[in-house]
Amino acid sequence: MKTAIVTGASKGVGYATVKLLSENGYKVIAASRDLSKVSNLVSDNVEVYSLDITNSSEIKKFYEKYKDITLDLLVNNAGGGAGLFSAIIGGWANGDVGSQPVTKEVLP
Ligand SMILES: NC(=O)c1ccc[n+]([C@@H]2O[C@H](COP(=O)([O-])OP(=O)(O)OC[C@H]3O[C@@H](n4cnc5c(N)ncnc54)[C@H](OP(=O)(O)O)[C@@H]3O)[C@@H](O)[C@H]2O)c1
Secondary structure, eight states, X not given: OOEEEEESTTSHHHHHHHHHHHHTTOEEEEEESOGGGTGGGOBTTEEEEEOOTTOHHHHHHHHHHHTTSXXXXXXXXXXXXXXXXXHHHTOXXXXXXXHHHHHHHHOX
16 A cells, blocks of 8 residues: 655645545555544544644654555645645755755654
């Protein structure tokens, strides 16, 4: 089973992505700063984690918990949409808060 992390999973694109991936055979780690908003997503292949992507200590704890998984897909959705795109472009060397550090911590 492939494994995905989705940030900003409480609503909108993130929420829909968690549903889509889980319905298509992914194990999904759905991160949200408010677990009460994602509790209804929990299933055999969806687990939820409390994560504010502007909090670097939370990001580090998140990474410590999941560092040994084989990550197939990171949907770095929270934080204005810049995280995933700028990470791919290579702009993720700057700063230590926000969605880019999620990428930096999670990618090998
Ligand atoms: N909707 C579109 O048509 C569209 C088109 C192109 C690009 N995008 C991009 O796709 C992304 C999602 O869009 P959307 O329309 O689904 O937005 P949205 O409905 O406002 O959802 C944003 C998500 O990000 C979470 N979030 C915000 N700040 C956070 C933080 N500091 N830590 C953790 N989670 C945080 C929100 O959680 P809370 O519930 O806790 O606030 C929510 O789950 C955005 O970055 C947007 O720029 C959207």
